Structures are given as C-alpha cells and as structure tokens.
Amino acid sequence: MTPNARISAAIDILDHVLGGMPAEAALLRWSRSSRFAGSGDRNAVRDLVFDGLRRLRSRAALGGSMSGRGVMLGMCRETGLDPVNVFTGEGHAPLPLTAAELAAGQAPKGLEALDLPDEVWPLWQQSLGHRAEDVALAMRDRAPVWLRVNALRVDPQQAIAALQAEGITCQPHSELPTALMVTDGARKIAASSAYRDGLIELQDLSPQLACAALPAAKRALDYCAGGGGKALALAASGIGSVVAHDASAARMTDLAQRARRAGARIQIAAPGSVKGSFDLVLVDVPCSGSGTWRRTPDAKWRFSMPALHNLLQTQKDILDEVVPHVAPKGHLAYMTCSVLTPENGDQIAAFLTRHPDFEQDFQRSFLPPEASDGFFMAVLRRR
Numbered sequence: 001m002t003p004n005a006r007i008s009a010a011i012d013i014l015d016h017v018l019g020g021m022p023a024e025a026a027l028l029r030w031s032r033s034s035r036f037a038g039s040g041d042r043n044a045v046r047d048l049v050f051d052g053l054r055r056l057r058s059r060a061a062l063g064g065s066m067s068g069r070g071v072m073l074g075m076c077r078e079t080g081l082d083p084v085n086v087f088t089g090e091g092h093a094p095l096p097l098t099a100a101e102l103a104a105g106q107a108p109k110g111l112e113a114l115d116l117p118d119e120v121w122p123l124w125q126q127s128l129g130h131r132a133e134d135v136a137l138a139m140r141d142r143a144p145v146w147l148r149v150n151a152l153r154v155d156p157q158q159a160i161a162a163l164q165a166e167g168i169t170c171q172p173h174s175e176l177p178t179a180l181m182v183t184d185g186a187r188k189i190a191a192s193s194a195y196r197d198g199l200i201e202l203q204d205l206s207p208q209l210a211c212a213a214l215p216a217a218k219r220a221l222d223y224c225a226g227g228g229g230k231a232l233a234l235a236a237s238g239i240g241s242v243v244a245h246d247a248s249a250a251r252m253t254d255l256a257q258r259a260r261r262a263g264a265r266i267q268i269a270a271p272g273s274v275k276g277s278f279d280l281v282l283v284d285v286p287c288s289g290s291g292t293w294r295r296t297p298d299a300k301w302r303f304s305m306p307a308l309h310n311l312l313q314t315q316k317d318i319l320d321e322v323v324p325h326v327a328p329k330g331h332l333a334y335m336t337c338s339v340l341t342p343e344n345g346d347q348i349a350a351f352l353t354r355h356p357d358f359e360q361d362f363q364r365s366f367l368p369p370e371a372s373d374g375f376f377m378a379v380l381r382r383r
C-alpha cells in the first residue's frame with residue numbers, strides 16, 4: 001500500500017470507530033477485508049488510527065470536522081504534510097479535498113487542545129489538581145512497551161540477552177530491574193521465543209511497581225484475576241500459593257496456559273467458589289481505565305458519568321465481598337488503572353468507614369509520563 005492508501009484505510013476505520021465500533025473491532029474488520037495488506041501496512045494503519053484517537057479532538061478541530069477525513073486532514077496539518085499531496089484521489093488515496101474542507105479547520109482551544117471529553121474534565125481536574133493538564137497532554141502520546149522478566153525462569157540479564165538475540169532491545173528500570181522498557185523491536189515480542197517460552201510477560205511498568213510493593217504473603221487470592229497479569233506477577237514474586245478467581249470464567253480462559261508457559265503454580269477457582277481466608281487478597285477492580293487511555297484511546301471518548309457510577313458501585317461491592325476472605329492481620333490490596341479520585345482514594349476512605357476493623361498501610365498513585373500508565377494502589381490491613 002502507498003502511504004496515501006494507508007491514510008484512506010485509517011479514514012475508513014476512524015469513521016467506524018466514530019460510529020460506535022470499538023477500535024480493535026474496526027481494525028479487525030478492515031484487516032479481514034484487506035487481504036492484500038502486508039504486516040508493514042497493518043502496523044502503519046494501526047498507528048495512524050491510534051495516534052488519531054489519542055488526539056481526536058485536536059485533530060478534528062484542525063481538520064475542520066469530527067470525521068475520519070477531518071482527523072486525517074488535522075494529522076496532515078499538525079505534522080506538516082501538505083494535504084493536497086495526500087488527498088489526491090489517485091490510486092487508493094483519499095478523494096481530493098473540497099473547497100469547504102480546505103477552508104475549514106482552526107487551532108484547537110481549551111479541552112480540544114487537551115484531547116479530553118468535556119464530561120470528564122471537572123472530575124479530572126479535581127482528581128489531578130496541578131497535574132491535570134500535563135497528565136492530559138501525556139495521554140496524547142504513545143506509551144512505551146514494558147516487559148516483566150519472569151523470575152521463575154530467568155534473571156533480567158538472561159532475559160535481556162535472549163531478547164537481544166531476537167532483535168528486541170530493552171533497558172531495565174532503575175528501581176525495578178525485572179521491569180524492562182522496550183527500546184526497539186516491540187512488534188517482534190509476540191512471536192519471539194522469549195515470550196513463547198515464558199521468559200517474559202507483557203505488563204506495564206505501573207502494575208509491576210505496584211505488585212513489587214505488595215506485602216510478603218504465603219497464601220494469596222487474586223479475586224479479579226481476568227487474564228491473570230497480576231496473579232502471574234504474584235506467583236513469580238515467590239508467593240507459594242496463589243488462587244485466581246474472577247466473576248467471569250471466560251475472562252480466565254487463557255490463564256492455565258499462561259501459567260504453564262511461565263512455570264507458575266496458580267490454582268484457578270470457579271466464579272463464586274472461593275473458600276477460606278488468605279494473608280493477601282488482591283482486588284484489581286473493573287474501572288474507568290482512565291490511566292490507560294494512551295493504550296486504549298477509544299475508551300477515552302466513551303467515558304460517561306453514568307458508566308462511572310455503575311463502576312463505583314461494582315468496586316464497592318467487590319471490596320465488601322472479599323472481606324470474609326482476608327485473614328486476621330492479613331492484607332487487602334486494592335488496585336485500579338484509573339486516575340480519578342472517586343475510584344481511588346474516595347473508595348478506600350468509604351471502605352475504611354464501613355469496615356473499622358481495617359486500617360490503611362499505604363496508598364500510592366502512579367501518573368504518566370513519569371510512570372507509564374496511570375495507576376492506583378492502596379494496601380489495607382485487618383487489625
């Protein structure tokens with residue numbers, strides 16, 4: 001595909017996303033109907049779409065319309081590409097710009113320039129205070145890729161060497177050497193033998209730092225295990241017995257295979273079947289995902305207050321549900337990938353009021369750009 005044909009494809013995909021389709025589904029739909037596209041084309045189109053979604057409002061303002069064409073025209077204007085050379089109508093390039101399109105567009109203002117939806121701003125500002133603008137601006141850029149070295153298989157130096165042999169270069173984090181930032185070759189990870197053999201896992205820096213800060217335990221329960229990212233990290237940290245549970249069995253479908261690959265011993269509990277108490281209970285609850293909008297930028301534009309209120313109730317219910325599973329003197333760790341206070345500190349303050357037999361050990365927030373994703377953890381202790 002020519003560069004302009006890739007822009008045409010991105011316009012079509014963005015129009016589907018703007019029509020309500022999740023970005024991954026829109027990309028898959030395009031991919032299936034574009035067998036001619038090679039892997040380089042697919043990667044380039046994906047990048048155009050995701051960059052466009054991270055900067056949707058500002059680029060639509062620059063391009064003069066909230067549409068695939070408007071966003072790609074805005075991209076041309078922002079990056080200094082002459083739109084007349086892109087919108088040529090030749091081959092598979094986008095159709096030439098009309099006089100109205102050429103005349104439209106202006107510099108983004110206010111929340112347009114921050115690329116945030118209006119609905120989130122009051123809460124964003126209350127939650128982030130003086131960091132509100134710079135965190136919003138960080139969300140406009142692509143996030144780095146981080147790997148977790150699986151200490152059950154290798155040490156960081158061995159993992160770095162194995163990855164290097166497959167053309168993937170990494171740099172260890174200064175405080176947590178098992179966290180590796182990929183500096184080159186990120187697209188080769190999924191097919192690499194280092195990944196297939198369980199030497200490394202894909203996991204963002206913030207959850208890695210959060211898991212590393214958890215108190216030591218002999219028996220841990222990951223109550224909202226999903227695909228098992230945290231359960232695998234707990235098992236790799238040397239906790240002898242890890243039980244993974246989720247309200248949805250389907251969310252844990254791949255966990256047994258991932259655990260085998262990683263050499264991790266994880267017991268999978270069917271929904272609602274957890275028995276007994278644990279000295280560490282982790283609840284990585286469903287949340288707005290507002291800390292991860294660099295990776296899932298379409299979710300940013302789906303944010304709504306009614307959806308947030310439903311999530312707040314789910315988070316509260318999960319916290320109350322796990323109380324019987326926290327052993328006396330045991331720890332309850334609460335995590336979200338959100339930067340919004342109602343899902344974080346407020347949720348913990350309300351829990352401590354409802355459950356005076358718990359006290360807080362510590363809270364920690366991670367914010368981009370210095371951390372990778374926005375993330376929150378609170379560790380509570382049963383008296």
Ligand SMILES: C[S@@+](CC[C@H](N)C(=O)[O-])C[C@H]1O[C@@H](n2cnc3c(N)ncnc32)[C@H](O)[C@@H]1O
Pocket residue numbers: 223224225226227228229230231245246247248251284285286287314318
């Ligand atoms: C943020 S995701 C977990 C991600 C996972 N811990 C990881 O690291 O890959 C939240 C999970 O909570 C689960 N969940 C939602 N309601 C729940 C409930 N009442 N009890 C247990 N799990 C629940 C969802 O199915 C979802 O998999």
